[in-house]
Amino acid sequence: MNDQSNRLRYTATGALAALAVVGAIAGTTALAAKPAARASRPAAVANCDTAKAPAASVKDKTGTPEPPANPQPFLDDIQRLVDSGAITAAEGQVVDREIDAGRIDTDSLTAAGFTPDQLQAVQQALSSTKRGLASAAHAGAK
Numbered sequence: 001m002n003d004q005s006n007r008l009r010y011t012a013t014g015a016l017a018a019l020a021v022v023g024a025i026a027g028t029t030a031l032a033a034k035p036a037a038r039a040s041r042p043a044a045v046a047n048c049d050t051a052k053a054p055a056a057s058v059k060d061k062t063g064t065p066e067p068p069a070n071p072q073p074f075l076d077d078i079q080r081l082v083d084s085g086a087i088t089a090a091e092g093q094v095v096d097r098e099i100d101a102g103r104i105d106t107d108s109l110t111a112a113g114f115t116p117d118q119l120q121a122v123q124q125a126l127s128s129t130k131r132g133l134a135s136a137a138h139a140g141a142k
Helices: 002-033 072-084 089-101 106-110 116-141
Strands: none
Touching: 002 072, 072 089, 089 106, 089 116
């Protein structure tokens, strides 16, 4: 009977080990298949107060993927501010990098040397474009 007990114990241990391996493989596969939570989101420039935290993306109920965000109108705004002398070319590049990153952080702009008037000019230009794009999108949805 001792031989039979050992055989049962080895079988149970083998089955448990196989179950653990299958679970580890399935868990790894499930994690790899899960889409990234922040894969694509529109620029947080959309927040008029200049975003401190990224906005949650809203899924389209029809299942169609969101089109990629086009930062060009916002980059054009910054170029106009540079052209008008409201900000320098170097400051414009700082804001461009923020736009490309998908959010504008007033703390980092202040640390980069922006004055309150410059911050306000950037915010007004970007907010105006955001409102214009939102109006155009809303009109196109009707």
